[in-house]
Amino acid sequence: xxxxxxxxxxxxxxxxxxxxxxxxxxxxxxxxxxxxxxxxxxxxxxxxxxxxxxxxxxxxxxxxxxxxxxxxxxxxxxxxxxxxxxxxxxxxxxxxxxxxxxxxxxxxxxxxxxxxxxxxxxxxxxxxxxxxxxxxxxxxxxxxxxxxxxxxxxxxxxxxxxxxxxxxxxxxxxxxxxxxxxxxxxxxxxxxxxxxxxxxxxxxxxxxxxxxxxxxxxxxxxxxxxxxxxxxxxxxxxxxxxxxxxxxxxxxxxxxxxxxxxxxxxxxxxxxxxxxxxxxxxxxxxxxxxxxxxxxxxxxxxxxxxxxxxxxxxxxxxxxxxxxxxxxxxxxxxxxxxxxxxxxxxxxxxxxxxxxxxxxx
Numbered sequence: 564x565x566x567x568x569x570x571x572x573x574x575x576x577x578x579x580x581x582x583x584x585x586x587x588x589x590x591x592x593x594x595x596x597x598x599x600x601x602x603x604x605x606x607x608x609x610x611x612x613x614x615x616x617x618x619x620x621x622x623x624x625x626x627x628x629x630x631x632x633x634x635x636x637x638x639x640x641x642x643x644x645x646x647x648x649x650x651x652x653x654x655x656x657x658x659x660x661x662x663x664x665x666x667x668x669x670x671x672x673x674x675x676x677x678x679x680x681x682x683x684x685x686x687x688x689x690x691x692x693x694x695x696x697x698x699x700x701x702x703x704x705x706x707x708x709x710x711x712x713x714x715x716x717x718x719x720x721x722x723x724x725x726x727x728x729x730x731x732x733x734x735x736x737x738x739x740x741x742x743x744x745x746x747x748x749x750x751x752x753x754x755x756x757x758x759x760x761x762x763x764x765x766x767x768x769x770x771x772x773x774x775x776x777x778x779x780x781x782x783x784x785x786x787x788x789x790x791x792x793x794x795x796x797x798x799x800x801x802x803x804x805x806x807x808x809x810x811x812x813x814x815x816x817x818x819x820x821x822x823x824x825x826x827x828x829x830x831x832x833x834x835x836x837x838x839x840x841x842x843x844x845x846x847x848x849x850x851x852x853x854x855x856x857x858x859x860x861x862x863x864x865x866x867x868x869x870x871x872x873x874x875x876x877x878x879x880x881x882x883x884x885x886x887x888x889x890x891x892x893x894x895x896x897x898x899x900x901x902x903x904x905x906x907x908x909x910x911x912x913x914x915x916x917x918x919x920x921x922x923x924x
Contacts, residue, residue: 611662614647654679710764712767717753855873
């Protein structure tokens with residue numbers, strides 16, 4: 564027992580930088596030899612070691628979205644001398660990032676960005692579940708850029724039109740800001756902030772965490788917006804909108820405007836589109852005309868278009884936003900008009916004001 568205690572004491576006395584060098588010496592030496600032999604340049608910053616981005620000799624713009632893959636389940640004693648050649652065997656790499664620990668081990672995951680989407684798809688097909696080491700199979704899948712932050716703990720008095728310019732001054736690339744009641748802090752607000760790219764969002768997160776937002780409230784917390792939190796926020800927003808609209812039409816005589824039973828929304832009396840019907844419903848309840856923002860973000864191989872949308876009801880503090888797929892040239896409508904009608908239909912159905920059948924959008 565005394566020997567064990569002495570050994571533990573000695574280990575604790577070793578300076579961190581020396582202790583780090585003692586970990587995984589053989590593979591570190593192999594990595595250094597490979598770097599010297601190939602002349603490849605690796606730069607370590609902010610807990611990750613990076614090659615390229617862009618690589619030597621690169622000209623032109625960065626690869627399009629969808630060209631990066633996520634690599635998981637990497638044994639912690641494997642480094643770029645094994646990983647980069649493996650992923651380069653599929654296609655030329657624009658960038659490779661390996662997440663690192665303070666001790667010089669990897670954190671078990673990395674990102675490989677190719678010159679195009681096709682190479683990324685081929686890497687997933689060829690290397691997912693690849694046995695990179697005896698008994699160790701790596702995970703390779705499509706990398707999803709995180710572009711949204713959440714700022715929790717904002718004071719109830721903070722408004723979107725106040726927060727937006729402040730964030731634009733402190734960070735770059737802000738696309739939109741939405742305020743929601745915080746699900747974690749009583750009588751506080753949570754801001755959902757969307758940026759133009761993952762890089763912009765990452766820089767903003769670093770700047771906001773290191774800076775001070777006490778002007779907006781106490782105990783501000785900044786983090787990535789997780790999908791489950793986003794879903795919870797928007798579900799709460801939809802429920803609140805529904806309660807406002809439904810409570811405003813209590814004891815209202817609506818049979819002439821809303822025929823009972825399933826109906827085709829395009830056939831509603833004196834309404835040329837679902838969008839017009841939503842506008843009429845909101846105007847009659849003095850909520851103001853909904854403002855739509857739409858942006859096409861991608862097209863799949865079958866020709867379907869994915870749009871991002873945001874609907875702002877003037878007298879309701881938070882917008883209704885999300886993504887929707889549409890098939891172009893349906894019903895003779897322009898793509899953006901089709902999106903607006905499809906979103907209006909969904910919103911009416913969620914609000915319980917339009918018992919209509921679902922269109923294929």
